[in-house]
Amino acid sequence: MSPKTLYDKIWDAHVVDTQDDGTCLLYIDRHLVHEVTSPQAFEGLRMTGRKVRAPEKTIAVPDHNVPTTLDREKGIENEESRIQVEALDKNARDFGINYYPVSDIRQGIVHIVGPEQGWTLPGMTVVCGDSHTATHGAFGALAHGIGTSEVEHVLATQTLIQKKSKNMKVEITGKLRPGVTAKDITLSVIGATGTAGGTGYVIEYCGEAIRDLSMEGRMTVCNMAIEGGARAGLIAPDEKTFEYVKGRPHAPKGAQWEAALTWWKTLKTDEGAHFDKVVTLKGEDIAPVVTWGTSPEDVLPITGAVPSPEDFKGGKVEAAARSIEYMGLTPGQKLTDIKIDTVFIGSCTNGRIEDLRAAAEILKGKKIAAGIRAMVVPGSGLVRAQAEEEGLAQIFIDAGFEWRLAGCSMCLAMNPDQLSPGERCAATSNRNFEGRQGRGGRTHLMSPAMAAAAAVTGHLTDVRDFMLTHA
Amino acid sequence: MDKFTTLTGIAAPMPLVNIDTDMIIPKQFLKTIKRSGLGKNLFDEMRYNADGSEIESFVLNQPAYRDAQILVAGDNFGCGSSREHAPWALLDFGIRCVISTSFADIFFNNCFKNGILPIVLPQDAVDVLMGDARKGANARMTVDLEVQTVTSSDGQSFGFEVDAFRKHCLLNGLDDIGLTLEKAAAIDAFESSAAQARPWV
Ligand code: SF4
Numbered sequence: 037m038s039p040k041t042l043y044d045k046i047w048d049a050h051v052v053d054t055q056d057d058g059t060c061l062l063y064i065d066r067h068l069v070h071e072v073t074s075p076q077a078f079e080g081l082r083m084t085g086r087k088v089r090a091p092e093k094t095i096a097v098p099d100h101n102v103p104t105t106l107d108r109e110k111g112i113e114n115e116e117s118r119i120q121v122e123a124l125d126k127n128a129r130d131f132g133i134n135y136y137p138v139s140d141i142r143q144g145i146v147h148i149v150g151p152e153q154g155w156t157l158p159g160m161t162v163v164c165g166d167s168h169t170a171t172h173g174a175f176g177a178l179a180h181g182i183g184t185s186e187v188e189h190v191l192a193t194q195t196l197i198q199k200k201s202k203n204m205k206v207e208i209t210g211k212l213r214p215g216v217t218a219k220d221i222t223l224s225v226i227g228a229t230g231t232a233g234g235t236g237y238v239i240e241y242c243g244e245a246i247r248d249l250s251m252e253g254r255m256t257v258c259n260m261a262i263e264g265g266a267r268a269g270l271i272a273p274d275e276k277t278f279e280y281v282k283g284r285p286h287a288p289k290g291a292q293w294e295a296a297l298t299w300w301k302t303l304k305t306d307e308g309a310h311f312d313k314v315v316t317l318k319g320e321d322i323a324p325v326v327t328w329g330t331s332p333e334d335v336l337p338i339t340g341a342v343p344s345p346e347d348f349k350g351g352k353v354e355a356a357a358r359s360i361e362y363m364g365l366t367p368g369q370k371l372t373d374i375k376i377d378t379v380f381i382g383s384c385t386n387g388r389i390e391d392l393r394a395a396a397e398i399l400k401g402k403k404i405a406a407g408i409r410a411m412v413v414p415g416s417g418l419v420r421a422q423a424e425e426e427g428l429a430q431i432f433i434d435a436g437f438e439w440r441l442a443g444c445s446m447c448l449a450m451n452p453d454q455l456s457p458g459e460r461c462a463a464t465s466n467r468n469f470e471g472r473q474g475r476g477g478r479t480h481l482m483s484p485a486m487a488a489a490a491a492v493t494g495h496l497t498d499v500r501d502f503m504l505t506h507a
Numbered sequence: 508m509d510k511f512t513t514l515t516g517i518a519a520p521m522p523l524v525n526i527d528t529d530m531i532i533p534k535q536f537l538k539t540i541k542r543s544g545l546g547k548n549l550f551d552e553m554r555y556n557a558d559g560s561e562i563e564s565f566v567l568n569q570p571a572y573r574d575a576q577i578l579v580a581g582d583n584f585g586c587g588s589s590r591e592h593a594p595w596a597l598l599d600f601g602i603r604c605v606i607s608t609s610f611a612d613i614f615f616n617n618c619f620k621n622g623i624l625p626i627v628l629p630q631d632a633v634d635v636l637m638g639d640a641r642k643g644a645n646a647r648m649t650v651d652l653e654v655q656t657v658t659s660s661d662g663q664s665f666g667f668e669v670d671a672f673r674k675h676c677l678l679n680g681l682d683d684i685g686l687t688l689e690k691a692a693a694i695d696a697f698e699s700s701a702a703q704a705r706p707w708v
């Protein structure tokens with residue numbers, strides 16, 4: 037048998053049917069659902085009298101629209117948001133799918149809840165009407181976002197019509213330097229390949245620096261595979277993965293666990309398997325980075341300066357000029373001179389316990405700069421509870437952060453957590469698009485530690501210098 | 508889904524690269540539980556001032572392009588989120604075809620599910636069509652899916668690739684779910700063998 041990649045193996049294990057032109061019907065093991073991209077799909081089922089084929093493999097949680105303020109049991113003020121969440125409540129009930137309502141402590145961002153509850157397991161196919169489904173690839177699961185028509189298709193058939201993508205390997209060799217995190221890896225990869233560099237591919241991340249990451253860090257890396265244009269990101273499961281999964285509510289137990297483990301251990305790319313594209317970065321070369329523009333590829337080491345449009349070629353010249361103007365920056369300006377108004381720590385990229393620990397480590401015994409608005413939004417109710425238990429919540433509160441309830445919050449600002457026009461935010465989320473965090477809002481993406489350091493100084497800050505001067 | 512066979516219409520030029528789904532339809536319009544009615548908010552933040560008045564310079568606000576049915580766009584069109592609201596908004600506005608050098612994967616998929624044809628062409632062909640689109644309302648392009656060509660207003664023709672299965676579905680306006688349900692026996696068979704092989708799933 038010819039050697040296979042990890043992607044090939046998972047793919048082959050899920051093909052239900054293949055047509056002459058290579059179009060396949062792929063079986064879906066887990067279908068995650070949230071309130072924004074599902075109402076039209078459930079409506080479609082009702083109109084055609086169809087049922088959810090595998091409700092036990094379907095998991096729903098409201099996250100995008102939910103308020104994250106402490107008084108949220110009062111309900112959702114915005115009528116449209118409320119209707120959307122209520123529609124999910126009803127759809128979950130009517131179709132009998134697994135559900136974590138707003139009132140449940142397990143509620144949170146869908147991509148944090150899935151792994152936390154053990155729904156996401158190695159070797160699975162996982163889809164969700166959400167592009168950051170790539171997150172689950174950290175477990176060696178083939179996971180990607182789908183549109184609402186496809187959500188309806190999966191609900192009705194538990195399959196997806198797919199053509200296989202090409203294989204791409206992203207290898208991060210060696211060790212990371214102090215102050216450099218999973219977020220810096222994933223942003224640096226996008227900086228190197230561009231936001232379309234992964235289009236048509238499924239990426240497998242590998243190499244020592246990836247293996248050294250915790251599961252949380254691996255989720256951060258895979259989360260942003262989509263920002264590089266890839267359909268999905270994958271990391272081969274290993275002992276860390278099994279350790280993380282073991283004992284989770286929906287993970288296999290007893291004899292099933294042993295059987296699963298036997299299969300999971302085969303889930304790695306064979307020696308000599310073919311990759312259509314290979315990108316290699318040296319771990320030592322990766323610096324803490326921030327974005328300066330309005331595309332995740334607009335990324336630079338924090339020691340850099342705002343570029344000028346002439347530094348680019350083709351259509352990117354106009355795009356860069358537009359970005360710089362939108363962001364209110366001047367070419368040549370040092371990145372560390374950029375003053376911020378707001379700090380947002382959270383999202384499915386960096387809303388897990390390890391992210392909160394990293395930010396709290398920087399904030400311990402310190403205060404945020406005068407005039408800064410800062411908030412931490414844990415990725416799930418359970419992350420929040422754990423952070424409270426570990427004393428992290430108190431560190432945030434003492435530093436002057438707002439300590440919120442779980443949800444997507446200011447990552448995309450569908451709830452009241454929004455930037456006003458011109459407001460500048462250091463954010464741990466994944467998209468710096470125009471208007472993403474609120475109309476006219478300006479987003480700089482970075483790691484939780486970098487965002488925490490910026491909160492203290494009031495401007496973009498090199499966390500390495502910060503650690504030296506604030507030790 | 509409406510069939511897509513041939514289309515002759517006005518093409519609007521949008522040369523900006525990386526036009527993302529937040530630009531196509533900002534999140535405040537994702538709160539709907541319907542598919543229709545999003546056309547008025549297509550490209551909302553590029554198209555309207557904060558007070559709701561139109562930004563004159565924006566291409567779809569110009570008289571020549573108000574009835575555009577085709578977009579000629581810069582690289583990597585539709586990057587960002589999985590929101591199908593993006594193709595729904597395009598369709599509701601009247602756009603049935605987008606031409607670019609490249610598209611983001613999920614957006615590309617979503618177009619086919621809604622009777623929109625995304626066409627990938629090499630840079631030089633896109634440059635020619637972009638130039639043609641800039642001529643305004645008198646320059647009508649023709650897209651013929653059956654023979655897989657785009658023809659500019661002055662008769663220059665470019666062939667494009669399209670997946671056989673997707674083409675078949677578009678030409679006939681077929682519903683994917685209906686097609687897949689015809690394979691229910693294969694899905695049943697897969698499920699029972701998977702239940703043996705991976706009972707923990
Ligand atoms: S946290 Fe942000 S990126 Fe993640 S699912 Fe929510 S809105 Fe999407």
